[in-house]
Amino acid sequence: MTAESSEAAVRTLPLARAINAALRDELSADEKTLLIGEDIGALGGVFRVTDGLQTDFGEHRVIDSPLAESGILGTSIGMAMRGYRPVAEIQFDGFVFPAYNQITTQLAKIHNRTDGAIRVPVTIRIPYGGHIGSIEHHSESPEALFAHTAGLRIITPSSAQDAYWMTRQAIVCDDPVIVFEPKRRYWLKGEVDTANPAPDAFTAQVLREGTDATIAAYGPLVPVALAAAEAASVQGRSVEVVDVRSISPLDDETIARSAAKTRRLVVAHEAPTFGGFGAEIAARVTERAYHRLAAPVLRVGGFHMPYPPSGQEHRYLPDIDRMLEAVERAFAYQNGVVR
Amino acid sequence: MQPVQLLAEDGTLTEHETYSPYLQGLDDDALRGLYRHMAVERRFDAEATSLQRQGQLALWAPATGQEAAQIGTIAALNPTDRVFPTYREHAMALYRGISPEELMTLFRATAHSGWDPNAYNFHLYAIVLASQTLHAAGWAMGIQQDLRLNALPRDRAADEIVLACLGDGASSQGDIHESMVFAASYQLPMLYLIQNNHWAISVPARTQSRVPLADRAAGYGFEGIRADGNDVLASYAVAAAAAESIRAGKGPKLIESVTYRIGAHTTADDPSKYRAAEELQEWSSKDPITRYRTWLTAADKADQAFFDEVKEEAEDLAADLRRTVPAMQSIDIERVFDTVYAEPHRQVETERAWLKDYEAGFAEEEGRK
Ligand SMILES: Cc1ncc(C[n+]2csc(CCOP(=O)(O)OP(=O)(O)O)c2C)c(N)n1
Numbered sequence: 001m002t003a004e005s006s007e008a009a010v011r012t013l014p015l016a017r018a019i020n021a022a023l024r025d026e027l028s029a030d031e032k033t034l035l036i037g038e039d040i041g042a043l044g045g046v047f048r049v050t051d052g053l054q055t056d057f058g059e060h061r062v063i064d065s066p067l068a069e070s071g072i073l074g075t076s077i078g079m080a081m082r083g084y085r086p087v088a089e090i091q092f093d094g095f096v097f098p099a100y101n102q103i104t105t106q107l108a109k110i111h112n113r114t115d116g117a118i119r120v121p122v123t124i125r126i127p128y129g130g131h132i133g134s135i136e137h138h139s140e141s142p143e144a145l146f147a148h149t150a151g152l153r154i155i156t157p158s159s160a161q162d163a164y165w166m167t168r169q170a171i172v173c174d175d176p177v178i179v180f181e182p183k184r185r186y187w188l189k190g191e192v193d194t195a196n197p198a199p200d201a202f203t204a205q206v207l208r209e210g211t212d213a214t215i216a217a218y219g220p221l222v223p224v225a226l227a228a229a230e231a232a233s234v235q236g237r238s239v240e241v242v243d244v245r246s247i248s249p250l251d252d253e254t255i256a257r258s259a260a261k262t263r264r265l266v267v268a269h270e271a272p273t274f275g276g277f278g279a280e281i282a283a284r285v286t287e288r289a290y291h292r293l294a295a296p297v298l299r300v301g302g303f304h305m306p307y308p309p310s311g312q313e314h315r316y317l318p319d320i321d322r323m324l325e326a327v328e329r330a331f332a333y334q335n336g337v338v339r
Numbered sequence: 340m341q342p343v344q345l346l347a348e349d350g351t352l353t354e355h356e357t358y359s360p361y362l363q364g365l366d367d368d369a370l371r372g373l374y375r376h377m378a379v380e381r382r383f384d385a386e387a388t389s390l391q392r393q394g395q396l397a398l399w400a401p402a403t404g405q406e407a408a409q410i411g412t413i414a415a416l417n418p419t420d421r422v423f424p425t426y427r428e429h430a431m432a433l434y435r436g437i438s439p440e441e442l443m444t445l446f447r448a449t450a451h452s453g454w455d456p457n458a459y460n461f462h463l464y465a466i467v468l469a470s471q472t473l474h475a476a477g478w479a480m481g482i483q484q485d486l487r488l489n490a491l492p493r494d495r496a497a498d499e500i501v502l503a504c505l506g507d508g509a510s511s512q513g514d515i516h517e518s519m520v521f522a523a524s525y526q527l528p529m530l531y532l533i534q535n536n537h538w539a540i541s542v543p544a545r546t547q548s549r550v551p552l553a554d555r556a557a558g559y560g561f562e563g564i565r566a567d568g569n570d571v572l573a574s575y576a577v578a579a580a581a582a583e584s585i586r587a588g589k590g591p592k593l594i595e596s597v598t599y600r601i602g603a604h605t606t607a608d609d610p611s612k613y614r615a616a617e618e619l620q621e622w623s624s625k626d627p628i629t630r631y632r633t634w635l636t637a638a639d640k641a642d643q644a645f646f647d648e649v650k651e652e653a654e655d656l657a658a659d660l661r662r663t664v665p666a667m668q669s670i671d672i673e674r675v676f677d678t679v680y681a682e683p684h685r686q687v688e689t690e691r692a693w694l695k696d697y698e699a700g701f702a703e704e705e706g707r708k
Contacts, residue, residue: 031488060487066524071473071517078477081456084484086477098513105467106474113451113463115670116678150679150687174681202685249685 009195016049016186018160019125021194022167023050023087027057030085033171036063036072037089037125046091047127047186069099073124077107080120085171093128093180094137100145107176108151123170127183128156129220129270130317133310140307141271143180147247147280154247155201156180158222160190162245165198173201180247182220204251206258210240213264213327216255216281218244221268221318228323238262239327247277255281256288263294264330268318273301295333298326340551342597343577344567348625350633352572361415361576371641373414373571375649377406377628380430382653383439384602386660387429387446391606395664397448402429404569404601407627408534410434411574412502412596415582416530419460419495422502423475425509426464427534435461439656440663449669468505469512472531475503476518479527498586500528508539510555511547519591523559526590530581531556533593534568536600537622541613553595561591568598569627599625 013021026033035050041064044051054062065072069090076086090096096103103124110120130139146152153175157163163181170177199205207222208229217225222243229239242258244250259265265285267278282297300318308316332338345359346352365373384403391399402409409430413422424431432442437454444453445464452463465471479501485491491499505515510533522529533552537544548555556563566577574596581592599622603610610619635641676691 032484034484060484066517066520068517068520070514071476071521074470074473074514074517075477075480075521078474078479079481079484080477081462081474082478082481082485084481101467102470102473102514106470109451111681112675112678114456114678115450115452115674116681117455117457119681121681153680153684175684249687251685 010191010193012189013160013164013192014187014189015157015160015163015182016047018164018190018192019049019167019181020051020053021192022164022171023053024056025194026087026168026171027053027061032083033085033087034061034063034079035087035089036065036076038065038067038072038091040064040089045089047183049125049181049186050089069095069097070102073099073102073107073122076122077102077110077120080122081110081118085121085123087123087125087171090124090126092138093126093140093142096126096142103146103152103176103178104149108149111175112151119174120176121171121174122176124176124178125167126178126180127186128180129182129184130307130310130313131184131220133313135310136307139310139313141180141269141302143247143269144271144275144277146178147277151176152248153177153202154180155245156182156219156247157245158182158185158219158243160188160192162198164192164194166201166245169201180219184220185223188223202246202249202251204245204254205243206240206254207243208239208241210238210262212238212262213266213330214240214242214255214258214262215266215268215323215327216242216244216258217268218247220270224318224320225268225323228320228327231320232324232327237327237331244281250280250284252281252284252288256285259285259297260289260292263292264327264333265293265297266300266323266326266330267297268300268323268326270317271302272304273299274304276301294335295330298330300326340553340565342565342567343573344570345573345576346570346630346634348630350630350637352634352638355576358573358576358580361579362572364579365575367640369414370635371645373410373575374628374631374635374641375652376410376414376430376434377571377631378649379653379656380406380410380433381628382657383433383660384429386657387443388602388606390660390664391446396443396446396606398605398607399446400427400605401600401602402427404599404622404627405534405536406430407571407631408532408568408574408596408598411571412532412578412594415575415578416500416502417496420500420502420582421475421478422461422504423471423478424462424464424504425468425471425506426466427506428464428504431504432461435459437461439660440667443660443664443667447664447667449667468509469514469518472503472505472515472518473521475501475529476521476527479522479529480525482528483525498528500530500582500585502530502532504532504534506539507533507535507537507544507547507552508542510552519556519559519593522591523561526588528585528588529591530578530585531591531593532578533595534598535595536598538600538604538610538614540604540608551595553593556593561593563593563595565595565597568596569625569630571627571631598627
């Protein structure tokens with residue numbers, strides 16, 4: 001690759017367009033890659049993520065499906081069994097549940113049930129999370145419900161560059177992968193370098209170095225964590241930020257290494273903390289780095305309630321202040337006891 | 340709608356304008372083959388039931404009474420047609436060449452599946468009711484994609500179709516509805532076979548549907564046919580006719596095969612608690628094998644020597660099973676770790692290594708003693 005052509009490969013794109021570019025490039029790379037979902041054709045999806053793809057690849061490659069989530073997933077499984085790579089779009093987080101059975105009892109288990117004879121490389125794209133001012137069932141974060149099922153891989157990008165590469169890596173992966181797309185970040189612009197791959201989708205990445213505390217966040221909350229770290233630095237606290245990126249597998253090593261270094265860890269996600277994925281991170285980091293931690297791992301997340309009417313979502317969703325409050329709570333401890 | 344019947348309960352054959360011509364596809368050898376497959380399955384089934392009673396199987400779902408529905412249908416298809424069964428299609432599985440031992444693995448709980456679906460064009464048994472009917476639709480969508488790409492695997496005929504099996508109980512599930520919507524919308528090459536054996540565990544078919552299940556197909560925009568599922572010739576002819584139409588590109592079809600489950604739902608339940616002895620009696624008199632044997636004999640298609648030979652084959656198979664099943668070992672849990680994912684997964688690797696270490700600790704301790 002010459003310097004020139006790799007430079008030409010760098011574009012500034014909103015995250016949604018980066019996913020569009022990734023889908024386009026995979027559709028071009030492999031004629032067995034197909035898209036299926038509701039309204040993904042002429043409309044280009046309700047978030048326009050698939051915009052223009054049906055025009056360019058045809059209605060047989062970009063399939064407007066009947067309005068049936070279990071059907072979308074169940075038929076994706078059948079196509080995958082036959083050697084295709086379906087990329088299924090679920091319109092919104094709250095509508096994945098009619099397909100929950102197909103995803104958890106079928107998709108996740110077929111490779112195992114067939115003793116490895118059949119692979120089902122289905123990618124499921126789910127726009128998730130809140131802060132778009134929508135009505136009920138349009139703002140949920142169900143990642144923990146899927147993380148508990150072995151056989152699924154779950155990733156969530158937080159930048160345009162990651163969105164492009166993680167989507168491509170999901171599609172070529174031979175396992176089923178759920179890509180939770182942070183819908184409130186669809187319009188977040190960033191540089192996308194289509195010549196230089198982002199790190200492996202199934203790893204965590206340290207996005208900002210720090211020495212006093214770590215915030216581990218993913219998807220929609222990564223920019224919030226970065227802003228919180230910036231705000232903390234004004235107060236003289238050096239906060240490291242880890243983008244978890246992959247829920248399953250979980251790169252607990254990278255997170256624990258950061259926590260062991262800074263000695264304080266705050267985990268943040270939009271989903272309710274009770275029974276949430278943050279608990280898994282907290283438990284694993286505690287096991288790995290207990291002796292290094294100055295404070296218990298603290299969690300910042302949603303409350304144990306249905307996602308509230310969006311007029312109240314600003315009080316429900318973790319913001320910079322809630323993250324800083326947790327960091328301060330962590331600083332109240334010295335060697336494991338409150339000072 | 341009266342089910343299509345060619346062979347009456349007393350074994351007499353009647354002409355049917357539409358369906359009788361399809362029997363011409365069956366020469367005497369093939370006609371005897373239908374009998375052989377049904378009779379062998381029944382013996383196999385009885386043996387499996389007794390193995391379960393002896394504690395050798397975790398569970399068994401007997402198919403006795405449903406042999407004609409299954410054999411008639413599968414015999415009308417090509418080996419390249421993909422079958423998506425439920426968990427009671429033993430006759431079809433054996434017909435496709437799956438060995439009795441392979442078939443037993445799920446029920447002995449030594450593996451989730453003992454066979455490679457690609458090797459027999461016969462998918463795994465489905466425990467979550469109707470889930471497989473969507474996989475079948477997806478497979479059929481894959482056939483259409485293959486045709487578009489000119490990429491049908493060489494060993495398959497260009498007119499490959501898909502058979503999706505389900506029961507009267509499973510017909511109430513949402514997935515079968517979604518499957519039929521996809522099949523109709525995309526005009527998929529699919530044949531649905533509902534074996535209406537009248538009971539879903541203890542719940543009668545009338546609780547699942549107020550109309551004959553075949554009638555439902557019309558609501559999706561394709562044809563449903565009722566066939567006498569205890570009549571192997573009608574089952575064959577109706578399936579052959581449906582398959583011909585599907586291969587001609589005319590879209591999906593549904594066959595409701597009206598039959599009866601003679602035994603328990605599985606070895607875990609007791610049918611005397613929910614169904615009347617008279618009902619069982621009535622259906623036993625419609626037995627598919629007896630009926631067919633009467634006709635084969637009367638039509639001079641088979642003699643006593645043939646029936647003796649089949650009986651011997653069935654007894655041999657049962658004797659083999661009695662020997663091999665108790666020796667069947669579960670696959671190692673390492674194999675389960677190996678196939679959770681197709682590609683390496685950090686947590687699986689860690690847990691596999693932990694278990695190995697943990698168990699090695701015991702072995703060391705044993706060694707020290
Ligand atoms: C989704 C689901 N719900 C419940 C069950 C438990 N179950 C297993 S078989 C069965 C009855 C099925 O009846 P039917 O579809 O008529 O098939 P048959 O067993 O009569 O052949 C039930 C309720 C299941 N396997 N899957």
